[in-house]
Amino acid sequence: MIDFDRETQRTGSHSVKWDMMNELFGKNDLLPMWVADMDFAPPESVMTSLTKRLEQPPYGYTFVPPSTARTIADWLEKRHGFKTNASWYLYSIGVVPSIATAIRALTAPGDHILTMTPVYTPFFGMIEQNGRNVVTTQLIEQDGRYEIDWEDLSQKLSDVKMFLLCSPHNPSGRVWSSDELKKLSDLCAEHNVVLVSDEIHSDLIYRHARHVPTAKAAGDKHSHIITLVAPSKTFNLAGLQASAIICSDEEIREKIKEEQGRQGFFTLSTFGITAMEAAYSEGEKWLESLIDYLTGNLKLVRNTVSEMDQIDLMEPDSTYLLWLDARKTGLSDEEIKKKLVDEAGLALEPGDKYGKGGEGFIRMNIACPRSMVEEGLRRLQMVFK
Numbered sequence: 001m002i003d004f005d006r007e008t009q010r011t012g013s014h015s016v017k018w019d020m021m022n023e024l025f026g027k028n029d030l031l032p033m034w035v036a037d038m039d040f041a042p043p044e045s046v047m048t049s050l051t052k053r054l055e056q057p058p059y060g061y062t063f064v065p066p067s068t069a070r071t072i073a074d075w076l077e078k079r080h081g082f083k084t085n086a087s088w089y090l091y092s093i094g095v096v097p098s099i100a101t102a103i104r105a106l107t108a109p110g111d112h113i114l115t116m117t118p119v120y121t122p123f124f125g126m127i128e129q130n131g132r133n134v135v136t137t138q139l140i141e142q143d144g145r146y147e148i149d150w151e152d153l154s155q156k157l158s159d160v161k162m163f164l165l166c167s168p169h170n171p172s173g174r175v176w177s178s179d180e181l182k183k184l185s186d187l188c189a190e191h192n193v194v195l196v197s198d199e200i201h202s203d204l205i206y207r208h209a210r211h212v213p214t215a216k217a218a219g220d221k222h223s224h225i226i227t228l229v230a231p232s233k234t235f236n237l238a239g240l241q242a243s244a245i246i247c248s249d250e251e252i253r254e255k256i257k258e259e260q261g262r263q264g265f266f267t268l269s270t271f272g273i274t275a276m277e278a279a280y281s282e283g284e285k286w287l288e289s290l291i292d293y294l295t296g297n298l299k300l301v302r303n304t305v306s307e308m309d310q311i312d313l314m315e316p317d318s319t320y321l322l323w324l325d326a327r328k329t330g331l332s333d334e335e336i337k338k339k340l341v342d343e344a345g346l347a348l349e350p351g352d353k354y355g356k357g358g359e360g361f362i363r364m365n366i367a368c369p370r371s372m373v374e375e376g377l378r379r380l381q382m383v384f385k
C-alpha cells in the first residue's frame with residue numbers, strides 16, 4: 001500500500017514548485033499547485049536502485065547501456081501496444097531539449113512550425129528562441145472538450161516544416177483518438193512535415209481513456225514521426241533529467257545525432273540512467289496506485305467545482321493538470337492571478353500563458369496529498385463563487 005496521503009517536505013530542496021514561487025508569483029508563502037511535478041516520492045524500487053548506485057562511487061562518465069532501450073521498448077509495448085526497435089532510440093536530458101534539438105536538426109532559421117493552442121508554453125519558446133516562426137491553429141471547444149480545427153490545420157500545414165503535437169494534451173488532458181492521430185500523421189506526411197509527438201504525459205491516463213502513440217496510430221507510414229517519452233512525469237523524476245527520442249527513420253536520427261554532437265551532448269547522468277531503467281522495469285504497480293489516487297483527487301475537484309457558479313472543469317482523460325474554466329468570473333488573466341495570489345494564497349498558472357484560447361482558464365496541479373487538494377479548493381472557493 002503506497003501512502004500518497006503522506007506529506008513530503010519539499011521546501012529548502014531547491015524545488016522549482018516550492019522554492020521559486022517568489023520569482024513567478026511575487027511571494028513565497030503560497031500553496032503551490034502550478035509547475036508539473038508531483039509532491040509524492042517516486043516508486044520504492046527507483047529509490048532502492050538509486051541508493052545502490054549511490055553506494056557504488058565514483059560517479060564518473062556513464063554510457064546508456066543497451067538494456068535501457070529494451071526496458072523502454074518493453075514498457076511501450078506493454079502499456080501502449082507500441083512496438084519499437086532498439087535501434088530507433090536516442091537519449092536526451094529532457095523533452096523540451098529534445099524539441100529544441102529536433103527543431104535545430106530538421107528545420108532552418110526562418111522556417112515555420114505549427115502547433116495547436118492552447119498548449120504547453122515552452123513549445124512557443126523553443127520555436128522562437130531558435131529563430132523559427134510559430135504558426136498556430138486554435139483548438140475548438142465543443143461540449144466541454146477540445147476538437148481539432150481540421151480545415152485550418154490542413155491549410156496551415158502547407159506552409160510549415162514541422163508540427164509540434166502534445167499528446168496527451170497539456171493543459172486540458174485530452175487524449176487524442178487513434179483516428180485523429182492517424183489523420184494528423186497522414187496530413188503531415190502529405191505535406192512533407194515532420195511530426196514531433198510529445199508524449200510525456202502518456203502514462204498518466206484515467207481508466208476511461210486509452211493513449212495511442214502517434215507513430216502506432218500512423219500504421220506503416222511513420223518515418224516522419226519523432227516520439228518523445230520520459231519517465232519524469234510518470235514517476236516524478238524530472239530533476240534526474242532523462243528522456244528518450246524515438247524515430248524509425250535513420251536519416252532523421254542521424255540529423256538529430258549530429259545536432260546533439262554540435263551541442264556537445266554525449267550521455268545522460270549516472271543517476272538519470274539508473275532511475276529511468278528502474279522506473280520502467282519495476283514501477284508499474286506504483287503507477288496503477290497513483291492513477292487510482294489521482295482519480296480520487298479529480299473526483300474531489302469535480303464535486304467541489306460543480307457547486308461553484310464561476311468555475312467549470314474541462315474533464316480530462318489524462319494528467320494531473322486540471323484545466324479550470326474561470327471565464328464566468330469576467331476577469332482578465334492578470335486579475336485572476338492577482339486574486340489567487342493576494343486573496344487566496346494560491347500559486348496557479350493563468351491560462352493566457354498557453355496561447356490563444358487559454359485566456360480565462362487556470363491550470364491546477366492535483367498531484368499532491370488529498371489534504372492539499374482540499375486546502376487548494378477551500379482557497380479557490382474563498383475567491384470565486
Ligand SMILES: Cc1ncc(COP(=O)(O)O)c(C=O)c1O
Nearest residue numbers: 036094095096097120170198200
Ligand atoms: C507537454 C510537456 N512536455 C515537456 C515537459 C517538460 O519536459 P522536460 O522536463 O523533460 O524537458 C512538460 C512538463 O510539464 C510537459 O507538460
